Amino acid sequence: MAAAATVRTRSLAGGVVPVALLLLVLCTGSSSAAGQLDVGYYNKTCPAAEEIVRNETAAAVTASPDLAAALLRLHYHDCFVQGCDASVLLDSTPNNTAERDAKPNGSLRGFDVVARVKDRLEQACPGTVSCADILALMARDAVSLAKGPSWPVALGRRDGRISSAGSCGELPPLHGDVGLMVQAFAAKGLDLKDLVVLSGAHTLGKAHCSSYADRLYASAGCSTPDPALDARYADRLRMRCTSPYADDNSTTTTELDPGSSDTFDTSYYRHVARRRGLLRSDASLLDHRFTRAYVLQAASGRYDGHFYHDFAVSMAKMAAIGVLTGDQGEIRRKCNVVN
Template structure:
């Protein structure tokens, strides 16, 4: 099995480094000559951050998704707002992103050994891989050679798929980025890590529609527990729920709970609305190995969308 997975990953890296970006190819050995210690240096920074804050894995994985879905994986989500320009990180879907300091620390560590060589986009992609692996999930060779973008616009963050999206909206959002319905199901498994504030699932537990106060697809006991934490007039700033019952471990619990009606978002439940995606959910719930292989495949595909132009010296501002 390990040999098959390794062969699959090598093939995917070759395919996507040739086909996903019309700008430049990505390769697994991009820094072998120019900065051979880059990956181990980044991993050490990420590992230290996780020890100090268990929220880091979910934060960096989500950050990478949000980066790649806007202008490709070009680290535009890392740029700070300047003057009259409001950057992506300050757009409505991104205001809850955090742990930017981990990427800053990794960049500083890499700059100390290889000045001006490793892009912030590659650091974020490798960090996303590291947090998955360090949380008990799979590891993989990250195709490298991304460049950092110079444009970051808060309004463009509104293009991100939202937690209230139905299946058609999700599929449209993913297909615009060259991602399939199978990629959608596999990448949604990233919701095995982290926490959500009440606002992202309030629509399912209060005033759901004209007939139901609560989304009838929710397990009643689970819905009651969510309503107790997130009452209709909730004013608690940090109230919410973990995304699944093992929220610091990268596993297939998300899919098992989804089948039981215990997922948080409308976008999660949407995966149960077509026969093909429902079949994949059941497959991943039954086999963690199947999920791991599919997740790696889709992560490589998504993270190979590129579009930057430079290697920043500071991840928060253009050169």
């Protein structure tokens, strides 16, 4: 079931851009229990909710600007694995290894900020605002605090009670080609445009050597460094990552969008267009006719407004993946443990 809603998104320049957002209303599990997400869902039950989230996120991002990237990525990793149900926030237990302890989630950050926001919301409106909604709001606020667009977030998600490291295979593979990326997105109801637009999130943040060092060296699997990577850029990266077998615990990081990794803009696409996309997934966007055309258009710098609009639309789609609503799941009192 899908429902279209017309909403408005605010551009950073202060203007308000009307946007037709296709808000996917997902039926998960028993259809009778599935409901709809609504912009303004907490207007009556917790009117200060969005303001509390915004203020706490602003305080955290002002103190540490690189947290904006972390918060955006947390929401993505939540939604792609078992839907946007805050399962990524749950701690492992003696009998269960949770998502957050799975290898692809090893460098996720920002859990403490989310916990702080949840505590504030529990003081204001106990048992009302879900951790899954908090992640969606914080991702939106993080982007706008990083000088990116803002958009209305449809709310009403409930929190899941299950989190399993084994489910993290639902994330797009780190070393996959564009075909595998397309497949991983399609499995979540997201299309080619969502792939190239949401990859633009890599305008923020950093990556560890272990995420791309294999592209820099000939190795058992590859007889040459990745030919898709600009040779001069690869030389510079090899000075940072001195071994193809980068240790997962290595603390050396490199900006995904060199020079503006705390600012949400289109310069990521300029790097990708010049074959300087840091991750294999970034580089692979040049290997498909559609995604390549989008990269080149965004890289021109003449379509920033289009990208901001597209990003808001694709984020709304991502934020609706596999949501729990109605009487499904629960509203956790603490985001890291089930009630």
